[in-house]
Amino acid sequence: GNSVTQMEGPVTLSEEAFLTINCTYTATGYPSLFWYVQYPGEGLQLLLKATKADDKGSNKGFEATYRKETTSFHLEKGSVQVSDSAVYFCALLNQAGTALIFGKGTTLSVSS
Amino acid sequence: SAVISQKPSRDICQRGTSLTIQCQVDSQVTMMFWYRQQPGQSLTLIATANQGSEATYESGFVIDKFPISRPNLTFSTLTVSNMSPEDSSIYLCSVSSAADTEAFFGQGTRLTVV
DSSP, X not given: OOEEXXXXXXXXXXXXXOEEEOEXXXXXXXXXXXXXXXXXXXXXXXXXXXXXXXXXXXXXXXXXXXXXXXXBOOEEESSOOGGGOEXXXXXXXXXXXXXXXXXXXXXXEEEO | OOOEEEEOSEEEEOTTOOEEEXXXXXXXXXXXXXXXXXXXXXXXXXXXXXXXXXXXXXXXXXXXXXXXXXXXXXXXXXXXXXXXGGGOEEEEEEEESXXXXXXXXXXXXXXXXX
16 A cells, blocks of 8 residues: 655754755655644644656745656755744655555754 | 634543543545644654545554544544543644645644542
8 A cells, every 4th residue: 555654863963954854755646745743732734745757846945846767855954943842744645545645754953 | 723622622541441542633534534642752643534434554553442533524523432541642633625735734642540
């Protein structure tokens, strides 16, 4: 079945540093790919998504490109802020195309 | 978007008892799901809650342990039965209006079994 492998954390960065969180997937076909974020004390929320190969999802300065050749969907941000401290989850749809399958999550801590 | 209200937000329960978690959505949604997030782990899908019929369970989860109801398009319950400390987790309700669209999540229910 579909699965996702995500870089394990924690990741600790200084403010304005460059961020990359790696995510690779195994899937039948080309399912939509997602990054979800969980800020401290809050519920899980969608950060960005890409629905087909070469699509780039972006939001709040974060970007991820759907790479079919490398089966990857790495999350990047050029300059992180303290407010970006959260847990980030890479996800894709299951084979039925209904529910999400999540990676293990990566905790990001940004210090000023 | 959808606003999800999940109750209770947290509970501490004795082993051997059962807890029912409620999920209320502010609009009619096609799909509702229940996930479990064990301490330090990712989210694992427990089941898809189907309106008017039995839920569809993922491998490793059974109806006797996690009975689910979904009487209409805005409400679902998950019961964690005959609890043991291994059931201590965050349980999350999730909804989406259609396949391949954004999924929304409740705040979760933090369950501790002692």
